[in-house]
Amino acid sequence: xxxxxxxxxxxxxxxxxxxxxxxxxxxxxxxxxxxxxxxxxxxxxxxxxxxxxxxxxxxxxxxxxxxxxxxxxxxxxxxxxxxxxxxxxxxxxxxxxxxxxxxxxxxxxxxxxxxxxxxxxxxxxxxxxxxxxxxxxxxxxxxxxxxxxxxxxxxxxxxxxxxxxxxxxxxxxxxxxxxxxxxxxxxxxxxxxxxxxxxxxxxxxxxxxxxxxxxxxxxxxxxxxxxxxxxxxx
Amino acid sequence: xxxxxxxxxxxxxxxxxxxxxxxxxxxxxxxxxxxxxxxxxxxxxxxxxxxxxxxxxxxxxxxxxxxxxxxxxxxxxxxxxxxxxxxxxxxxxxxxxxxxxxxxxxxxxxxxxxxxxxxxxxxxxxxxxxxxxxxxxxxxxxxxxxxxxxxxxxxxxxxxxxxxxxxxxxxxxxxxxxxxxxxxxxxxxxxxxxxxxxxxxxxxxxxxxxxxxxxxxxxxxxxxxxxxxxxxxxxxxxxxxxxxxxxxxxxxxxxxxxxxxxxxxxxxxxxxxxxxxxxxxxxxxxxxxxxxxxxxxxxxxxxxxxxxx
Numbered sequence: 001x002x003x004x005x006x007x008x009x010x011x012x013x014x015x016x017x018x019x020x021x022x023x024x025x026x027x028x029x030x031x032x033x034x035x036x037x038x039x040x041x042x043x044x045x046x047x048x049x050x051x052x053x054x055x056x057x058x059x060x061x062x063x064x065x066x067x068x069x070x071x072x073x074x075x076x077x078x079x080x081x082x083x084x085x086x087x088x089x090x091x092x093x094x095x096x097x098x099x100x101x102x103x104x105x106x107x108x109x110x111x112x113x114x115x116x117x118x119x120x121x122x123x124x125x126x127x128x129x130x131x132x133x134x135x136x137x138x139x140x141x142x143x144x145x146x147x148x149x150x151x152x153x154x155x156x157x158x159x160x161x162x163x164x165x166x167x168x169x170x171x172x173x174x175x176x177x178x179x180x181x182x183x184x185x186x187x188x189x190x191x192x193x194x195x196x197x198x199x200x201x202x203x204x205x206x207x208x209x210x211x212x213x214x215x216x217x218x219x220x221x222x223x224x225x226x227x228x229x230x231x232x233x234x
Numbered sequence: 235x236x237x238x239x240x241x242x243x244x245x246x247x248x249x250x251x252x253x254x255x256x257x258x259x260x261x262x263x264x265x266x267x268x269x270x271x272x273x274x275x276x277x278x279x280x281x282x283x284x285x286x287x288x289x290x291x292x293x294x295x296x297x298x299x300x301x302x303x304x305x306x307x308x309x310x311x312x313x314x315x316x317x318x319x320x321x322x323x324x325x326x327x328x329x330x331x332x333x334x335x336x337x338x339x340x341x342x343x344x345x346x347x348x349x350x351x352x353x354x355x356x357x358x359x360x361x362x363x364x365x366x367x368x369x370x371x372x373x374x375x376x377x378x379x380x381x382x383x384x385x386x387x388x389x390x391x392x393x394x395x396x397x398x399x400x401x402x403x404x405x406x407x408x409x410x411x412x413x414x415x416x417x418x419x420x421x422x423x424x425x426x427x428x429x430x431x432x433x434x435x436x437x438x439x440x441x442x443x444x445x446x447x448x449x450x451x452x453x454x455x456x457x458x459x460x461x462x463x464x465x466x467x468x469x470x471x472x473x474x475x476x477x478x479x480x481x482x483x484x485x486x487x488x489x490x491x492x493x494x495x496x497x498x499x500x501x502x503x504x505x506x507x508x509x510x511x512x513x514x515x516x517x518x519x520x521x522x523x524x525x526x527x528x529x530x531x532x533x534x535x536x537x538x539x540x541x542x543x
Contacts, residue, residue: 036300040307040532054312069256070297073263077301081308084267085281208271211264220254 002052003059004043004082005195008035008075009067009095010114010163014192015042017050024050026193030163035074043078054086061091061199063098063190065213066122066139067114072212080207089204093195094213096139099161100126101194102187108157109136115164116141122215123147125154132201141215144168148175157181163189235332236277238507238514241265248387252377259297266305273513281313288520291319291530292540293348299536307532318523319530320516321543323349324361326477328522329508329515337472337500343462345486346478346511347373347390350458352416352465353542359522361542364465365416372454373480375420379427379450383443394483397451400444404430406453416461423453455489463493473500481509 002024007014013035016026025046029038047054062079065072072095083090099112106128113123121144125137137150151158152175159181160172165188172180217225243261247253274280289306292299310317326349327342340355350372352365370378373390380389385396406426409419427450434441466474476490487503494501508515523529 034535036304037533037535039304040311040534044311044532054314069259070300073259073297074300074304077263077266077304078308080267081270081305082312084271085309085312208267212260214260218254218256218260220250220257224249 001058002056003061003091003196003199004047004057005061005192005199006039006043006075006079007063007095007098007190007192007195008039008071009063009065010071010190012163012189013038013042014190014195015039015046016192016196017046017052018193018196019052023193023196024052026191028189028192030189035071039074039078054082057082057086057088059083059089059091059199059204061093061195062210063095063195064092064210065095066116066141066215067095069212069214072214076210076212080210083210084207088207090207090210091195091199091202091204092210092213093198093202094124094135094139095190096122096124097126097133097135097198098190098194100124100133101197102161102183102191103159104128104133106157106159106181108159108181109151109154110159110161111151112161113164113168114162115167119143119145121147121164121168125151133198139213139215144171148172152176152179155179159183161188235514235517236279237273238512239269239273239276240507240510240512241269244388251381251387253295255295255297258295259301262298262301266301270305270309281309281315284313284315286310286316286318286520286524286529288318288320288516288523289534290322290325290516291534292322292537294322294536294538296536296538299538303534303536307534311532316524317530317532317534318520318528319534320519320523321540323351323353323542324359324519324522325515326509327353327355327361327475328519329477329504329512330475330502331518331521332508332514333502333504339469339471340473340475341462341466341469341471342475342477343458343490344478345372345458345476345480345483347371347377347388347480349373349478350418350420352461354465354469354471359526359543363542364469365418365461367418367420368411369419369421370424372418372420372458373478375424375454376480378424379447382428382431383446390480390483393447393451394485396444396447397485398448400442400446400448402449402452403445404441404449406430406449408453408457410457416465418457418461420454423450451483451485455486458486459489459493462490466494466497466499471499473502476501476503477509479510482506
């Protein structure tokens with residue numbers, strides 16, 4: 001069983017390749033440069049180096065968001081098209097769940113998040129139970145302020161995993177005090193190899209059905225629905 | 235042409251009164267593999283039958299281009315097939331080769347929502363842009379005039395239809411620009427239409443919308459056809475091609491036919507389905523790239539402001 005994993009949902013570009021329970025390759029960069037340009041050359045290089053041809057792949061795993069709209073679309077489009085064209089299934093995995101995997105030895109709550117501007121974050125709440133990562137509060141877009149009061153009531157330590165942690169560190173500590181725990185810096189960014197673990201714990205899906213998880217409507221749609229509702233109330 | 239599948243998003247964008255880039259990208263991501271599958275099923279081919287994949291590199295909406303480029307790269311990589319990058323306008327022009335063989339030198343008038351260009355073809359895939367719009371594209375002016383007249387989106391075909399019922403009784407300006415220029419300008423014309431309607435409203439006068447449409451359409455067509463005719467004569471071309479979404483305009487088709495029937499120049503107007511945006515035309519232009527051996531590497535990217543090649 002050979003699986004290719006792709007994550008382009010943030011500035012991190014991650015690619016991993018596994019054969020059974022052996023990680024053949026894992027490649028990560030974290031800087032602001034075009035995923036569209038760099039993803040396929042990187043996949044090509046990794047597969048060539050370990051001597052795996054595309055035809056040998058059994059499945060493709062991908063982080064499907066939430067995250068950068070464009071970034072997520074590049075990963076999802078690449079993954080679903082490769083999978084469909086090869087006639088193999090695809091695993092669409094939450095980008096937050098992927099991030100949460102980095103808290104695998106933490107005994108409390110795990111809160112992966114990324115900044116969604118205007119005081120909002122993309123987040124969810126996870127926890128390892130019997131060494132399996134469980135989603136305890138669904139992925140969402142939420143005001144950080146509102147989210148922190150949810151976490152406060154949990155009354156247990158919360159591990160924060162995020163590339164945007166510095167921006168919100170003071171705000172989080174201000175509310176949660178000692179309850180807030182921050183990971184070491186390498187764990188603040190997603191590792192593509194973790195996608196392969198998650199793929200092993202979930203059902204695969206048909207490539208056509210894979211779509212990004214945006215967790216919110218496009219701006220134009222929000223306005224359109226708001227206007228429609230306004231008209232209905234008149 | 236074995237198959238030509240188009241997933242139009244017009245219905246979805248209608249509610250916004252125009253194309254919303256983020257929505258376009260979302261739809262493309264959802265549909266891309268389904269459309270590829272349908273195109274291959276209708277053509278009765280599998281990946282092992284293919285010799286390459288052609289994809290639009292640009293110009294266009296960057297988010298939309300990225301979906302096509304990354305899907306094409308993924309499929310080409312998966313099956314180790316060569317990748318042929320195509321310029322969107324070259325696609326519109328090469329739609330003509332689905333109809334008949336080129337006779338060089340040739341001239342193409344490309345008119346669409348985003349482009350108004352006169353392109354000289356010296357030989358196979360050798361393009362020279364000799365004229366372009368300095369402001370709005372013709373199709374853009376059509377859409378704005380349609381909106382002012384309260385016509386539904388997309389407005390171009392609506393104006394064309396309405397123009398059939400009207401008379402050209404409103405004097406509107408035509409921007410001929412410098413005497414020897416093949417460039418176009420439609421923003422003055424567009425403003426004149428808006429001012430005419432605004433002033434009439436201020437005076438409480440009624441203007442027949444069909445007459446506005448007819449007068450506007452006549453001005454657009456006159457400048458397009460005249461400049462094409464002049465360029466065809468000056469460059470001694472053997473063939474003229476009308477391409478792009480606005481080539482579906484009935485008024486423009488008739489005027490072009492009238493302008494070239496008496497001449498030795500062969501006029502080619504691709505059928506409607508090859509004029510509006512479609513992938514058959516990208517395949518046709520991809521064929522030219524294949525003939526010339528112009529392949530792309532895995533680093534191919536979407537380029538919104540790409541120059542014609």
